[in-house]
Amino acid sequence: MFTFDLLANAIVAGVLLGGFYTAVSLGLTIAFGRLDVVNIAHPAFVILGSYTAYMVNAAFGVDPVLAGLAFTPAFFAIGVGIYRVYHASFERRGDESLRGLAFFFGLMFIVEVALILVYGVDYRLVDAPYIGATVSFGFVGVPMRMLVPFALALIMTIALQQYFVRTFMGRAIMAVSQDRLALQLMGADPTRVKQLAFGIALATASLAGAMLIVIGPVEPSMGRLYIGRVFAIVVLGGMGSVGGTLIAALLLGVIESLTATFYGPSWAPAVAFGFLLFALAVRPQGLFGR
Amino acid sequence: MAAKAFWPVAIALILAAIGLTQLLANEYYFFAAYVVLQFVVLATAWNILGGYTGYVNFGSAAFFAVGAYCSVALIKAFDAPLPVLILAAGAVSGLIGLATGYLTLRLKGVYFAIATLALAIVLETFITNWDFVGGASGTFVLRPKEVWLFDSYIKFLFAVMMVLAVAAVGIARSIERSKLGRGLAAIRDDEVAAECMGVPTLRLKLLATTISGTLMGVAGAPYPYYVTYLDPLSAFNLSYAVNAIAMPMIGGTMTWLGPVVGALLLGTAQQVATVTISSELNLLIVGVMLVGFVILAPEGIVGLVRKTIRRGRRR
Known part of the structure; x- marks a missing residue:
């Protein structure tokens, strides 16, 4: 059933x-796009973040x-x-593609199973005063539990973008992704720069x-649902562009939300894969790639 | 193992397995051994793409589950016999392997790995939404009442899986020694150089994904009869994907023997541990072993043994 209300609500929910x-x-975006480290365990660490917050x-x-x-400092240290x-073990030996991937896959699995062992497979939730509240703009209702993460994500995006453009270390991270050897010739240690960047990523x-x-x-096993999503977003966002990531993520959010509203939520995970395949087959250089 | 002794030994193994089903009365051993042999097929299949070609498949569970669900659909629709199920499951999984490979293998290898991860989720979504094969709540499958020669169906399945395992290992071994195997190894070592030397890299990679996917589907085909109750959560279980990677990595990825050693060791250890300790903890151990082996012993057990033998000879 299609109504304009439903469409507007779905789009707003998708943007959030x-x-x-x-x-x-x-x-x-940082690890895969900038550093070429295929951290497929990233979503698992996001879940770990959920559990520490919980x-x-x-x-x-x-x-x-x-x-x-x-x-964040603890996660930074884990990342380093x-x-x-x-x-x-892998990068120096030039063995990233097979064993490096298996390494991150193993890490993802360890994090997930460890969380199951400690907390079980039940759903966990948190308490905060804003979680139940909703603000309405006309006929569009916006739940605070979506609005708060949205606002935070925007702040994070802008902060990271500014960090990469304005600060010395941020620029060094941009440099290491562009030309490792040139960075080395400038007297900087690419490994240390990448280490810092990977810490930030985590x-x-x-x-x-x-x-x-x-x-x-x-x-605990929710992280797997996000693997297709995040890689689709990073690839479509142009591999390492912070702004591109934001736009690709908003696009996926809206498409998923529309699918969930008009076809049923059980189909939403398939959208991300379609999105990813589209990205890989049609524009592997991303929406705004060179 | 000497080159000529492989097939006689393989046939002897199958005959011994069938002989055992006639002698041993306790069904449990066959019940456990079936799982171990199933992992031999999965690990060998994974290694054809992962070990020989250097492309990582994270979606083994998806190929396996597609095989299993293909069987469920055919049993429900036509009551098809097991050999038909195995062939059909292999064909469908092989096609999915080919399609995934075609869409992603023209890019960097990493994209193939990521696509297989996402593929597992999407196929699970489809199966969960497909009511004919039971949807999210799963479905019961009735075993045929009697089989020729065997006094129980589990023993029969065990013998079938033994044949499949031997066939899979045989296929892997002949690939390793063929022109195809050398082409795949060239891709693994340096894809650009291989392409420059005239190796048709895309075609060989697609061949490898298809063979690998087919074997995984074949491994899943008898599974509905084995469990008699199948639901998406257990069919798409991540433990298949992890084991399919961990077993070759731990055994050694360079030869057909590695996945077999890894699967026999890890598979048997897990069967023992699931009974004695919890099944979650033993999966954690698999994960830790996987990470430990890729860091410390990249050549796996087979590589370690070879190194020791070589060192022994030098002295």
């Missing part, structure tokens, strides 16, 4: 969802978003550690995870 998808994808929220009643923010192992997972659990209940 897309904002959140940006937050999930940004880490991979844990702090359940124990101390701290706002989940603040908890997510508080855990992972990159060191990855670099020493730190975003903490915040994205907090947003995910604000949006709705979370269970």
Whole structure:
């Protein structure tokens, strides 16, 4: 059944969802797009972020978003550690494509099973005053649990964009993705720059995870649903462009929301794959690629 | 193993397996051994693409489940016999492998890996929405009452899986020694160089994805009869994907022997551990072993053993 109300609501919901998808994808935009590290475990770390936010929220009643923010240094450290192992074991040996991928796949699996072992397979949710509330603009209702992550995702996007353009280290990260050797000739150590960047990429997972659990209940194997989505977004967004990621994520969010509204929510996961295949088959260089 | 001894040994293994089903009364051993052999097929299939060609398939569970659900559909529609199920499942999974490969293999290898991950989710979505094969709630499959020669159906399935496992390993072994195998190895070592030397890389890669997908579908075909109740969650279980990667990686990816060693070791260990410890914990152990092996022993067990033998000879 098609009505204009339904369409407007679906589009608004899709835009909000897309904002959140940006937050999930940004880490991979950095790792995959900029550093060429195919971190398929990224969504699993987002789920881990959800659980740390849940844990702090359940124990101390701290706002989940603040908890997510508080855990970014820990995730940064994990990221640095992972990159060191990855670099020493795979990147230096030139063995990224087979064993490096298997390594991240193993990591994804370990995170997921460990969460199942500790928390079980039940859905977990958090408490915050804004979670139940809704604001209405005319006939379009906007739930706060979607609006808060959307706003945060926008802030994150702008902050990262500014960091890459304005700061010294941010520019160094851009440089390492463009020409590793040239960076080395300038006297900088590409491995250290990549290590920092990968730490930042993983730190975003903490915040994205907090947003995910604000949006709705979370269970350990949910991360897998996001793999198709985030890679589709990163590829379509032009592999490493922060702005491109935002636009691709909004697009996917809207398409998914429309599918869920007019065909039924059980078909929504298939959309991401269609989106990904479209991206790979038609425009592997992304929507705004060179 | 000497080159000529392979097929006689293989046939002897099948005959021994059939002989065992006549001697041993306890069904449990065959029940457990079926799973191990199923992993031999899956690991071998994965290795044809992963180990020989260097392209990682994360969606083994999807190919396996497509095989299983293809069987369910054919049983429900025509009550088709097992050999037909196996052939049909192989054909459908092979086609899906070919299609995925065609769409992604022209790009960097990573995209193929990502596409297989997403493929698993999408196929699961389709099966979950397909009511004819049971949808989300799953479906019951009745085993045929009697089989010739065997006193129980599980023993029969075990023998069937033994034949499939031997066939899969045989196929992998002959690929390894053929022109195709050398072409695939060239792609793995340096794709651009291979292309420059006139290796038809895309065609060979597509051949590898098709063979690999076919074998995975074949492994899944008898599965509905084995479990008698099939639902999307168990058919698309991530443990298939993880094991299909972990077993060759741990055994060694360079030869046909690696996946067999890995599957026998890990498969048997998991069968024991599932009974004695929890099944989640033993999956965690598989994950940790996978990560440990790719970091510390990239050549796998077969590689480690070879290195020790070589060192021994030098002394």
